[in-house]
Amino acid sequence: MSDKVKEVKDVAEVSEKAMKKQKGGFQLGTVLALVLMCVILSVLNHNFYNVTNIMSVFKQTAFNAFLATGMLLCLITAGIDLSVGANAVFCACIMGAMKQAGMSSGILMILVAILLGTAVGMTNGLLLTKLHLPHPFVSTLGMKNVLWGLALVVTNSQMVSGFPESVQWLGKKTIVAGFPVSFLVIIALYVVMHIFLSRTALGRSIYCLGGNKEATRLSGINTDRVLLFCYSVSGLMASLAGILSVGRSGICNGANATQPYDTDAIAACIIGGASFMGGKGTMIGTMLGCLIIAVLRNGFTLLSVDSAVQNVVLGLVIILSVFMDVVREEREVKRRRLASAKK
């Protein structure tokens, strides 16, 4: 064997080892980043590390964690859903409109919100699979604007308050030590979704579709149905987030549809290891991403950082996370190249 070949081989072996470390270490790195942030914040502000504040971080996490769940499914299929934030606000406003119309049944409101939110997601899926619109980026961006407008139309651009208790339960109720029900629901949801993604046929199909849609279709998997499922789940999650927001704030406000909810959800997924190229991402990583974002926002508020500066930093975090995604992809390609050179 010539020296050159041997050299390549060594490099490949070293890089493979490094990559394995990196792969296992990546989630670890995210955990460390989260812990480090918490430690720094505890030192800088003694209000951070107390039960009430931690519980409020959990409360803040829950909203984004719902949206990120749907977003993750779409990202794994190499798609995206930019309408989740507006969909959540729209669902809240639908309930507001029902309240304005004098209805008092909380259960009915919740049912209608869930139904409509899921229908919106399903529409996104149909636009993608039946009309063959080029990339969900454009169609869901359009949907976001439609929902923003509709949220204002149905409530006459007014804030609505005074929702029945049953509607507010999810966002407001706490159990022992002020632990929010919403976060409990999130934990259950993430466990179920984790099992779904990693251990069911449909879950596996979602990853394969994101890795190579045509190969997946030609393996006999109905890729259109899988996509429709993912976007419908995204809509369902958005409606739950909408219900939660009503309980947390006690109001609904159509103007909130322009808040950067979508980008927070995307950032959580990407920080957690998902990729815009599709085929990747986990529930555990996404949970870590949601916590990091919530801690950041919470910490800034505690340190009374100007909200404008908050936006700047969060924007940079999002760019950084996308950059990490690119770096990760490049490393992966290089590792594969070296590994194949070894053979």
Added chain:
Amino acid sequence: MSENIIELRNVTKRFPGVVALSNMQLTIKPGEIHGLIGENGAGKSTLIKVLTGVHQPDEGQIIVEGQECKFKDPNESKAKGIACVYQELNIEKLLSVTDNVFINNWTKKGFLLDYNSMHKKASEIMTSLGQDVDVHKAAGTYGMGIQQMIEIAKAVLLDAKVIIMDEPTSSLGEKEVAQLMKTCRDLKARGIGILFVSHKLEELFELCDRVTVMRDGEFIATKDISEWDNDSLIAAMVGRTLDNQFPKEFGKKGECFLKVKDLTIGGVLDHVSFEAYGGQILGLAGLVGAGRTETVRAVFGADPIDGGTIEVKGKEVKIKSPEHAIEAGIALLTEDRKGQGLVLAQPIRTNLILSSLKEHSSGVLLDEKKIEENGQRNMSDLRIKAPSLDEITGQLSGGNQQKVVIGKWVNADADIYIFDEPTRGIDVGAKVEVYNVMNRLVKAGKCVIMVSSEMPEVLGMSDRVVVMRGGKVMAEIDRDSKHFNQEDIMKAAWGGSLDE
């Protein structure tokens, strides 16, 4: 000054593992239309790429007008007056005809583009090529014939001495072909040499002055067109002997598993009918573009059809998607392994169960134990060489990747296995293993359909051969028929008729 514009002397080009061109000879004279012909994989594309500077020859000389040239890149070849109109046109459809003609070769007035003179010149050239077009319009508004003329206009603008045309008629209609031939003769009259690469014998006879035949990367012969005829051209192209790389074993012919009747896709397939039997390998032979891949994709429900029926074991089935096909017991190993066969980023484990997720589930969850067991069995049965089932599929060699795809279909437990170019791009050892899988399938009474562009493979492995051309079935030949030989199959593939 030499009498040849271009002369290739003993040009050899090697790629890892293959000699793509070996001692190639070629001369092109001014004002000559020189035909180049050879089977798929004979090395025509490599030859073109050497001439255009895309590849650099390992040995031999390229002599342009008496001067030896070493092209480092396509620009250097272009500067010497060699232009090429590729089969896939390089037209920017949204830009105007003028923009396309002058692309990268702009006429400027100071800092700005001089559109007045460019439009005028483009219009002149297009008219000289017999095309009366509005050069201001977007190139995409015109058909393939005119888009090709724009490519030729680029060459004329550069004062090309030689124009290489790679399968120029493959995407043209009859009228457009006639116009192209007229243009070729005009260019010839201007003293331009043309290298006309074609699969169609009749075009060569109509147009060319001399024809060169290639086979397996080697030069076979160059003769005046009057010295060639149909049979001698085909014999020169295929004239190789079969060696024993094909461990053919025979199964027992069973019932008719697949009956395709009048399968039609507008402009692609024209009433394709054939039958395939259990315990047999049916070879689908033909040239690239004959409609074989389209046929099997249509049978598999990968593409929508316009008409025709498919019967599986005597029962008509409606196949609208691959899902239906698999339910009906049909499996398709696609020609494009990486693009359509595998999810490269996923481990072997996942790719192996992609077509049989249901069978690998118990209740709602995947049955990891069964996946592991079946996976290990696939690995040893198919001799997939990989450290473990968790190896990322993209990291395997071509042969091992192909075995993973085969494993995926074996796990789907089909009755009819369609293999589209199953041994393309894999090494000889892996090829034999693929043939052995086919042998095992037919011995187990399954039906195998093999699409192959390699004639020795078709002859070596098939029990029956269906020959296609231009989306039609040209001939059906049994292994014990007197027509079961290279010459006759090629003859049918080139559009000739076989006597009874």
